[in-house]
Amino acid sequence: MRAITSERAQWVARELLPHEAGLRSWLRRRVRPPFEVDDIVQETYAVFGAMETVDHIRSPRNYMFQTAHTVLLAQIRRANVVSFESLVEIEGMDFVSDWPSPEDDVAARLELQRVKMLIDGLPARRREAFALFKIHGLSQKAIARHMGISQGTVEKHLSKAISALLVAIGNGGNLPQKASGSVDGSNSAKPPCG
Amino acid sequence: MRMTSSEIDQVAATWALRVQEGPLSPENEAELQRWLASDPRHFGAYTRAMGALAYFERAKALKSAPSTRGDAFTSMAARRRVMQFFGAAACFGVAVVGSAIWRAMSSRTSTRKGEVRVMPLEDGSEVALDTETTVQTAFGSGHRTVRLVAGKALFDVARDETRPFIVRAGRVKARAVGTSFSVQLLARDQVRVLVRDGKVEVTRDAAFGAARQAPLLLSANMSTLASDLPTMTANTETSESVDRQLAWRSGLLDFDEESLELAAEQFARYSDYALQVDPDVANERITGRFAATDARGFAKAAAGSLGLTADLGVQSASLHR
Helix, strand or coil: CCCCCHHHHHHHHHHCHHHHHHHHHHHHCCCCCCCCHHHHHHHHHHHHHHCCCCCCCCCHHHHHHHHHHHHHHHHHHHHCCCCHHHHHHHHHHHHHHCCCCHHHHHHCCCCHHHHHHHHHCCCHHHHHHHHHHHCCCCCHHHHHHHHCCCHHHHHHHHHHHHHHHHHHHHCCCCCCCCCCCCCCCCCCCCCCCC | CCCCHHHHHHHHHHHHHHHHHCCCCHHHHHHHHHHHHHCHHHHHHHHHHHHHHHHHHHHCCCCCCCCCCCHHHHHHHHHCCCCCCCHHHHHHCCCCCCCCCCCCCCCEEECCCCCCEEEECCCCCEEEECCCCEEEEEECCCCEEEEEEECEEEEECCCCCCCCEEEEECCEEEEECCCEEEEEECHHHCEEEEEEECCEEEEECCCCCCCCCCCEEECCCEEEEECCCCCCCEEECCHHHHHHHCHHHHCEEEEEEEEHHHHHHHHHCCCCCEEEECHHHCCCEEEEEEECCCHHHHHHHHHHHHCCEEEECCCEEEEEC
16 A cells, blocks of 8 residues: 655655756756656655665765666666667766766755745635644635635635745746746736736 | 546546535536546546645644634634644734754755745744845754844745844844744845745844834734935735735745836846836836746736836847837
8 A cells, every 4th residue: 555654754865855946957958758757756756655764875965866866767667669889878877977066956945935925826715724824734624615606616725826836946946937937837828817 | 528638637626626625416426427428538627636636745743733713713723733834824823833854954054046935944834935035044952043144035934923034234133023024135235025924023233323113013914125314114005916925935026016127126036137127118017927037027917917018038138119
């Protein structure tokens, strides 16, 4: 049975999430279609989630990059789209010379304050639900009662808040910038109003 | 069924919330296990979502503070340590206190052009500084004074009845006990005060020889502009409008039917990218949220949505028909 203990969740929060943005920018330089950065990142987290213990990991950050690299190679092999020669080329080049650079480090700086500001920037009702949940520790049932909405709506508010936060974590604390000018992460044409 | 990664994230976030809410029923547990087993990305997204939820536990504050709104919260706050991490807390009138992991603020702080920063004060209050803003603190035993030297800042004030929190900007003084409000210094010595939550008393030093003015009391969703007019009047805002006016804290500019001319002025505060708006189109109205430091992107988007032409350069752009 797959489960994430509270200790593991805290370890992930402390040791992996802050480096995710840096990992993504590192992967973007190496991942081409049909492979996708999002998929690789998710599979990487799966590896850490499934580990019996993480106590032995001296540098979680390096291990994270290493794991992502392994996941990418495994995907390439599975897809069987590259010739053996190109595969060797990828392995040799990436592993030796191009390990996480200082630029990736800068991209990965996730400061608590910026995440805070992002939550502050959530639409009013969503922010309220999230603050009741995380600050006051109310159950979803109690939040529903307090806000006068259904529990299902509370769950939707909270999961959208978590999703927004996950997007922000992946972007190093910034909201993604879209060419259309709309920055709420959705693809709707109308201006975002929460 | 192969979902997109963002769909997976959404589902994972929902599951993580359910698991945190309480033990799952056998049916739900089985459904979760099925979903986790069907694709390695699902378990990865779930791990990540659980991490995200745990992320906020890291910033538990050392002090708790009494809430000011609703008896339902008062007993809860008294029983638990309130995690005073989000400015959102101020929406409920709960005082915001800083956490020990943040550094103490130096007495004078400035932001650069395009920089937005949040910092804690020694009493547990928090200040968010907008672009090109300078604040100077002077806390004493009987008062907490902050001088806004330039720019705009949002103050989330920790409740302390023994020491009123006073923001001085130009000739204007904004006094609060436990609240959330922003103060902005504008051209020609004008000062704008916008209250998000709580109550703020605004007074203005009388000009030389002029009569004293009565203090203006603002409560939530109210604002005032202290200009060269003899009196200050209170304006009521909608909460959506207040949210829009505070979008800068997320590095965004949020417009609702704003003229291109005024929108361009706002972008000029955040970067040196020059937006030239042809007088012919200066009064076209734009709505939407934009990254404050991306004036070029705004020019492109505005042209697209208003049917105008944007000549996009490296350091400047012009908008015209």
